[in-house]
Amino acid sequence: MEEFADVFPEKLPDGLPPDRGDAMKIETDPTADPPFRPVIRLSIAELDELRKQLDQLLAAGFIKPSTSPYGAPVLFVRKKDGTLRMCVDYRGLNKITRKNRHPLPRIDELLDRFRGARYYSKLDLLSGYHQQRIFEPHTHKTAFRCRYGHFEFNVVPFGLTNAPASFSNMMLRVLDPVLDKWVVMYLDDLLIYSKTKKEHLQHLRSVLALLRKNGLYAKLSKCSFMQDETEFLGHTITKDGIKTSAGLSKAISDWPTPKSTKDVQQFLGLAQFYQQYVSGFAGIALPLSSLLRQQHSLQMDRRTTICIPSAQTRHLLRPRPPHLRPRSPHLCRNRCIRFRHRCSAAAD
Incomplete structure (x- = not known):
């Protein structure tokens, strides 16, 4: 992996993702009032974590101070490892958003692609949504309110109704030269499959080269390489079958x-x-x-x-x-x- 070490950073580089022409738009009902809700009460531990995450997002350029009439509340959910994930409750915004009907891949069709394959590598993109921009004229619609101020996102946050469709469309265009030839994709999860080791190395290089070309990054700790068995989308994939x-x-x-x-x-x-x-x-x-x-x-x-x-x-x-x-x-x-x-x- 030394050849592609730059594709596996510890954290996303500061600054906005590259302008790939795929910035996510948020088209809303023009007759609807901008939704806003009261600030949710948080515990001391949650407030400490909120300040920490806000500082990180501001330093990276992923959010900025806002004067938007929109205002969604912030809350926290506890992850499996016990840490806290900051979430924005965008239900009000989602209710007035025109839905993007771009389809997500059918999982059964993805599984069909693995016939004859013996080697698998799995790539998990690092904070996937944050690697796509919000269309600049629409950033004010992502505004959220909290104890420490009013902010809006420059990159796609979690919780937007059209985020999966927009991100999937971006990844389809990025992977188009090799998609369904030796790689399948479901949002930020990629699986490369091949019949031989030599072939697999070539396939892996081609996918990593596309990620590098498009300024996309993967999380090394969640990736696996050259496996004869792997977990993918709730299934165990092996050379002998799927369970x-x-x-x-x-x-x-x-x-x-x-x-x-x-x-x-x-x-x-x-x-x-x-x-x-x-x-x-x-x-x-x-x-x-x-x-x-x-x-x-x-x-x-x-x-x-x-x-x-x-x-x-x-x-x-x-x-x-x-x-x-x-x-x-x-x-x-x-x-x-x-x-x-x-x-x-x-x-x-």
Whole structure:
């Protein structure tokens, strides 16, 4: 990696990202008033972290003082490692923003690309959104309010409704010469795949050269190189096939019995992530989907109870055979049929 050490800095360089002609615009309803909300009360620890992060963002040129009529509040969420992430609540702005319908890649189509590959390298961009500019005439719409003042972003912050679409469009143009040839991309996650080691080194160099050319940077601690097995978008990718991620599978199998329609929605949303592994998923999940029509407390019969969660997930989360198309008709068919019979018998 010494050849491309400049692509893996400890932190993003100070100053604005290069002007690639891809600055994110924020088109809003011209009849709507600029949204603003009161400052949210923060703890002493959160205020200390807020001042620290504001100083870093100001020094880097990622934010600037603002006099905008817009004003979203700041809050904090705790990350897995225990540190605090500063977030801006842009719900008011998002409500009046014209939606960018640029599509995100279908994960099942990305997985299809790995047939025949034996070596994988994964790249994770460093603070991905901050590597794209906000269209200068629209920076005032990103304004946020806090104990220490009123600021607006010069780069794309987290929380904007069109940020994923805008960032994905930028990455499509950056990677266009090699996209779907030996690299796939989902937002700031890139996976390079090859059949031989020699080929893989060439492919890796070509992708890193494109990142360098476009002034994009990756986080070395989250990257992996020349692997025969890797995690990508909730799946474990190997030369022998693709299987579900152990972490997500465990989350589904350990899911407690739902007590509200919101609980059911959350469980179904997670289970549907793996629906490409199962023929007839909608039929299997029907007892659960029917619960969403209930307005008050859940009324679960034996048919729905048996589907939540262990019996259902035990039949849903099976390893996918070596690089078959996700909706191949014979995938898991027998298991699904047996499971439907089991649910019907329980209902009777």
